[in-house]
Amino acid sequence: MKRTWFLTILLLILLAACQSQTAVAPTPFPTAAPPSPAIQPTLPKPTTPPPDPTSEPATPTPETAVSLLPAPTLFTYGWDDREPFRAGLIASAQPILDQLPGAPVYHLIFAVDDALTSLAGQLEVYYTNQEKQPLDRVYFHLFPNLLGGEMGVENVRLNGETAVTAAQLNQTILEITLADPLLPGGQIIISMDFTTQIPTESGRNYGIFATVDEIMALSHFYPMLAVFDDEGWHIAPASESGDVVYADSSFFLVRATLPADVTAATSGVRLERDFVDDRQHLVYAAGPARDFYMAASSRYELVSQTVGETTLNSFALAELEDGATAVLDTAAAALEIYGRRFAPYPYTELDIVSTPTLALGVEYPGIFANTLNIYNLNGDIRGTPNAIYLESTTVHEAAHQWFYSLVGNDQLNEPWLDESLAQYATWLYYLDRYGSDAADGFYQSLESRWDRIDRAEIPIGQPVDAYPGAEYSGIIYGRGPLFVRELADSMGQTAFDDFLRDYFVAFQWQIVDTEGFKSLAEQHCDCDLTDLFQRWVYTQ
Ligand SMILES: [Zn+2]
Known part of the structure; x- marks a missing residue:
């Protein structure tokens, strides 16, 4: 079981940050022609x-x-x-x-x-x-x-x-x-x-x-x-x-x-x-x-499912309905797990749409896109079944509804605050839904990402621009979630779990930065995390 999970999850999200396109020349600023x-x-x-004239007027x-x-x-x-x-x-x-x-x-x-x-x-x-x-x-x-x-x-x-x-x-x-x-x-x-x-x-x-x-x-x-x-x-x-x-x-x-x-x-x-x-x-x-x-x-067909007060809508091509249905099952489980661990999913609707995006998935508020290449459940990518990609991608993108949407961050300058935490949340999903063997398999995929850049101890707290080539994937998607787990061990799992719940109380709908994250964590462990952040996060 463990080996199976390791093999099947090992290659996860290889595509996520590796398929950028050749830069397109800037487009001209169009002259002010009226719309067609x-x-x-x-x-x-x-x-x-x-408006109801009896309602309270806005206060000037x-x-x-x-x-x-x-x-x-x-x-x-x-x-x-x-x-x-x-x-x-x-x-x-x-x-x-x-x-x-x-x-x-x-x-x-x-x-x-x-x-x-x-x-x-x-x-x-x-x-x-x-x-x-x-x-x-x-x-x-x-x-x-x-x-x-x-x-x-x-x-x-x-x-x-x-x-x-x-x-x-x-x-x-x-x-x-x-x-x-x-x-x-x-x-x-x-x-x-x-x-x-x-x-x-x-x-x-x-x-x-x-x-x-x-x-x-x-x-x-x-x-x-x-x-x-x-x-x-x-x-x-x-x-x-x-x-x-x-x-x-x-x-x-x-x-x-x-x-x-x-x-x-x-x-x-x-x-x-x-x-x-x-x-x-x-x-x-x-x-x-x-x-x-x-x-x-x-070309879209829609399948839906209700979880508590939230309707999940999965949009996919008609011939890929099996994939669309699998997405619903995964998203429903993720919403339950994250709702219990972090905060309730706040919206009454979550849409998952399949598009030709070259990433495995991309997040937006209340909706995310999975690449349609992984919806054929009989297919695979270099031997790894599409079903594995579809599940892990759906879980990662669902996690962004908490880490990016509910609590925001500067995705350009501190990408670890949404990407590394979404990866850690994906590990939690495997742990809670399938147990420690599956979680270990996913964890080893994180290790493998970091291995591919020779476990370079590059700080995770830098802007996207600071990571050339494979470093972005290796550090932000690999070393980053390993740091989060190290942080949980350092704080104690109970204090860390409480901290994450409080994180969504303290910062919901706001923007958090690394110092805000660290400061709240320190309140929960009643400890000084500076040394740990210097080893993993800070540039100096
Ligand atoms: Zn992401």
Whole structure:
């Protein structure tokens, strides 16, 4: 049994960080052409009754009264209205709706063409300065210009007035200069129109943004706020090896117009769906969430399962239904194990979608993508059954719903905080579901990753960019989870388990860094972990 597990798990996730594509030359910043009439978003229609006039008005801040800001034009929900998001959260998670008053609110509408290769949209963002200092600029990522596509932005406005903008870093960043500094607690409405061309070949960062084989994978397809933290604005482009997003928890209202024959999987929950001629109009609410993702295809079939208050949806090609069903079984077990060990899964929906991504899997809030190559349960990759890959990938990506989505981190500069911990969580899954032999097998796969770079004692706490070639996989996916287990041994397993549970109480929907992680761990073990972190984590 042990040997079987060792052999079958040994090669796990070899592909996860090893298949980056040749860099694509930066795309030009498109001139401000109006969206094609074929994909012009239809004007939003009212999606809810007008706000209840008897409901409590928003409390004006000293700096800027909400009532002075332009009203939403894309949705009838008010900027502060959290009710649309209630359906997406389990009962015990719903109090968060009253606890993130400064979270960005995205109102996003877009229409996709029949070929699923271009879209045009409008965005309004209700932005609050949550920092301790005035801000004189705001930055948005234009990720399609990094990921092999092409994004153009026009008609950028601040509180309805034309804004001063500049494109930076090969058109991957939009800088907006504020007319007056935005004081802490102050709010502005930023609006813009955008067009996006979707690549038809898998581009960089594992082909996460592409339409291939009639499957549209829309990663980071809209202008997305950058994060400001104690180091300033984070606008540096992501490495090709890792994840590209570092984002604050936000609220998304999204209205998508798609061809009528496609099935869409997204972050959040669907509030409305109606058909007009050969188009369908879909309204979604997602939040708190760090991103909004969509995958869509006319080839998708859906199988579902309910776990507690959460519906699991597995989208795959019709001929791969066995794989889609296996994914449901694995995800249900992972949600139960992680819900017990860490914190309840907060959303009422978790979607797992199969796409042609070149990674084994990629995580997003409330949804993740597995590569469709591993859905044929009769197949294998270099002798390792697809079923093994499908289970371990599903478990790893499910773990990111806790390590990345619920507790966020800077995925570019401290990737160990989500990847190494997701690997450790995968080990816990094998331990809890199958026992120590299976867990040992997975553990040896982690050792093997580190072995492949000769067990180099390279710190795990560095940015993605600092790990050339196989080092990223060997250190972040191999040595990293070995450190977490060493940490658990050092603290004592009971103290460590308590620490992880408290981690999700202390930092839920926030962003944690290495020092925050260490400090909370030290509180739980009543010990000084500096020496241990110097041996494994710190650069010096
Ligand atoms: Zn991962």
